[in-house]
Amino acid sequence: MAGETYDIVYAGRIAEGTDAAQVQANVAKLFKTEPAKVQHLFTGQRVFVKKGVDDATARQYVAAFGKAGALAEIVPAAVPPPAPAAITPALREPAAAPAPNPLPAQTPGAPPRASGPAAPPPAALRGTPAAIPEYTVAEPGVVLVEAVPVAPTQIDTAHLSLAEVGADLGEPSAVTVPQYDLSALTLDPPGVLLVDAQPVPPARIDISGLSLAD
Numbered sequence: 001m002a003g004e005t006y007d008i009v010y011a012g013r014i015a016e017g018t019d020a021a022q023v024q025a026n027v028a029k030l031f032k033t034e035p036a037k038v039q040h041l042f043t044g045q046r047v048f049v050k051k052g053v054d055d056a057t058a059r060q061y062v063a064a065f066g067k068a069g070a071l072a073e074i075v076p077a078a079v080p081p082p083a084p085a086a087i088t089p090a091l092r093e094p095a096a097a098p099a100p101n102p103l104p105a106q107t108p109g110a111p112p113r114a115s116g117p118a119a120p121p122p123a124a125l126r127g128t129p130a131a132i133p134e135y136t137v138a139e140p141g142v143v144l145v146e147a148v149p150v151a152p153t154q155i156d157t158a159h160l161s162l163a164e165v166g167a168d169l170g171e172p173s174a175v176t177v178p179q180y181d182l183s184a185l186t187l188d189p190p191g192v193l194l195v196d197a198q199p200v201p202p203a204r205i206d207i208s209g210l211s212l213a214d
Helices: 020-030 035-042 055-067
Strands: 007-011 048-052 073-076
Touching: 007 035, 007 055, 020 055, 035 048, 035 073, 048 055
Parallel strands: none
Antiparallel strands: 007 048, 007 073
């Protein structure tokens, strides 16, 4: 739909039959960087590759990843959750007071510790895809993987030779002519009936129940 935006997410999935190290190298070439700098894309965690793009751009990103052997996904652009509705104080149940968090003994001379709440867990542990720096996609026609030259197969045929045209490759084997005893057989003259014809009785079909329409 016009106006909608999408995010490209990658979770380290590679195409069947591809080598993981080669795919990582291909993705690094796609982003014009070193393989070590894209290792965070292959940890299994869902990572945002690009945010807030239109449908055509999103498909270009997924197609470029697919050529590199990586399986990226297109998801609707993330929408911030709505603010929680206000709760009337009279209807709010009283919350239990949190248990105090005991702190280890203060080391003499050390700066005082902060007594505030603990920091939230990283985004990867909360299940939210982590954002990564903005990358660019290589231009169409750019070679992402260099072709590997394949040496021609060397087959030793020095011990082989060709026969002359028309030469027999094998000696023909003699075929024994079969001997059949036909002395007990005779032939009738032309026109003799070998089997007497059997008379066929005419078909008897009862059509008394049939009539013709006017």
